[in-house]
Structures are given as structure tokens and as C-alpha cells.
Amino acid sequence: MTPRLGVNYTPSQGWFHHWLDFDLDAVRADLDSIAGLGLDHIRVFPLWPLFQPNRALIRPRAVEQLVALVDAAAERGLDVNVDGLQGHLSSFDFLPAWTGTWHRRNIFTDADVVAAEAEYLRTLAAALADRPNFLGMTVGNEINQFSGPPHPDPDRIGPVQAEAWLRLMLDACERGAPGKLHLHAEYDAAWYQDDHAFTPGQAARLGFATAVHSWVFNGTAQRHGHAGVATEHHAAYLIELSKAWATDAHRPVWLQEVGAPAPLIPPDHAAAFASATIANALDCTDLWGITWWCSHDVARSLADFPELEYTLGLLGNDRRVKPAGAAVARVAEELRSGPAPAPLPRTTALVVDVGEPETAPRRATCAPGGEVFEAWAALTARGVRPALVLAxxxxxxxxxxxRGITEVVTAAEAR
Structure with a gap:
């Protein structure tokens, strides 16, 4: 199957605050500019506090607006994945008032909150279940960041509680839209942080596919430079790392977020970075698809974003195509022109020793600077195309x- 290529939809007018002043014509214009790149899907982000401002109120009008957006996407040949619990976006937290301050309750373990979250996800999924272009739900955007440090005020849980919560949320999505492609998605602490509650095993075994989010500002570009092998292969590394925990040898992997953050990726290198990153990801077997972050730049009129967030778009805030957008559009055209040969299996595997594999207490070895990460980068620089396998x-x-693996090497041997 030809991998999918799409984009995370960031509205050009008002960013995700556009839900407060929803303008379907502006959305249609944004979607026209996305379709003009030749992409085949988008990922969209309802803001949870606006859609469910009270634990017992899911606003019908907000749900109708989401359905209208999905229908507008269908008119332009775009499939849609919907992230439910927002949650967290671009350094801002969006939690309903009924989970904080005077009503502070753990969003992962409080029975009333969890039941309300499940009903919210079920409601969104059910509203879209009959839309042919509705791919399915993602439980939330990197909601694992609420579970522990470095969040300044976390709702602390452990791996057992995280898995129980994920299963409940995924079940709610399935009840709302049976048979759709429902999944969950974490930022890379799940793969790289020793004591993180959300684990690689959960990511690689729950939901229809494994989602990975690749951001090279995590130490990769700082250590290896904007055009380093490890930087341009970081997304491919996460795809391959996820397979070490998968029980299905051919489980789909979705590169659900990847972008070119300035200044670590200089603006004049963003197109080259996009081309290299996508090509390297496409060299991984069982790739479901790639969803670039993001569609449109954040307007400079909006305050307090980290500087890098303003320039991540494939299109400007004025909907003009940027060089990175043109690079991604070229890949989209190549994918549409006919199926490329499937990538060959990776026959050499690097051993990943993280201790007990379910809780993975030594995950830092997989992070930038860690023994496994640096050994994989070194093998890649020598043209090896390494896979990864648990010890x-x-x-x-x-x-x-x-998995088609015929040779196994340790990190020491790789060096």
C-alpha cells in the first residue's frame, strides 16, 4: 500500500482559537490551499474546553462545526483524523475548568472525569461515523505530557494506570465509530524518558497503529547539526524503534507529527530537511503514512508562542506555498504517480537493552546522546539501514x- 501523506491542519485565521469564531468559508479556503499541495489527509484539533465546557455538556453546535469541517475536507478529497482531548498544543494547555483549581481532579484516574472524557470521545466519533472520509480518532495530542515531569503541575500516574486509561479511551472511540482507525499518540518521552508513565509497549500495541512524533529540537539537532545523519533520520529512527516493542511484525506505524523547527533547522534548509526526512521515513517498512506539522504558519499577531511555532507551516499565514511546502508537494506528486517499490526489510538489527521491556526503566539509552541512539546513527551513516530489536x-x-532480520549487533559492536 502506498503510504499516506498529509498535514496537521493549523487554521490560518486565529490558529485553533478559530473554533470561537468558526468561519466555514475561511476553513474552505485553508483546505483549498492544502489540497493544492496534493496531500490526501488532514489531522484536526477541536479544543476540548470549548467543546465540553462542563462535564455534563458537550456543545451540539461545536460538534456540528467539526462535522462541517470534515464535510468540507471531503469535498476537496481530504480524509480526516480527529484528535479528541486537546489537551496540549504548541506549548499551551487546554484543560476544561472542571478539571482544575477548585475542581482539581486527576484527568487519568478520577472516575467522573474519565467517564466524561470517554463520553466526549464517543460523541465526536459517533457524529462522524458515517462520513466516508473520517479516518478515526486519536485519543489526544501528546496528552502524556500531563502525566509527570517536565510538566509544571502534572496529574501523576504510573504505567498500569496509563494503560487502563488508554484502553478505556480507545474503547470509547470504537463504540462511537466501530471499525474506524482509532489510535493514541504521545510525545517522545514515551520512548526516551526512563520513568515516564506512558510506555513504548503501550504505544506499539494499543490502537490500530503506532503513532510517533518526531521533533529534532529534543537534543538531536543540537548534537548532530541541522543536516546531520541523525537529524535527517530521526523520524525513521523512531519508526524503527517502535517496531522493537510491537508484537505484530507488520504493525502499521504512523509518523503523525514531524516538522522543521527554526532556528535548529534554518529556514533556508527547511525544504531540504523535509525532503530528506520524508525519503528516509519512506524507507521504513509498514509505514501507514506521514502527517507533516503543520499546514499554515501561526500569525505574528498572536502572542506568547515559542518562536519556532510561528514558522512551521508548509504555507504562510497568507496561504502562499513556502519552499518546504513545495518540497512536500513534490513528494505527494511522486506518490500519486504510481506505487513505488516497497522498501526492503532491514536485515541488520541493533539490540535495545532497556531492562524489563514493559516498563523500560532504561529508556534514556534510546534518546539522543544515549548508547542505542548514537550507535543506530553511526550504523546509518555507514549505510547499514539498521532495525532495532529488544534484548x-x-x-x-x-x-x-x-521481521526479516538476519544479523544482530550490540551497540558496542556497532561502534
């Missing part, structure tokens, strides 16, 4: 054969 599977002939 407890490194001598399992059936597992290796299912």
Missing part, C-alpha cells in the same frame, strides 16, 4: 525471521 527477542529465531 529479550534478539535470540528469538521466529521473531527475527518474521
Amino acid at each position: 529479550d527477542r534478539a535470540q528469538d529465531p521466529a521473531h527475527l525471521a518474521a
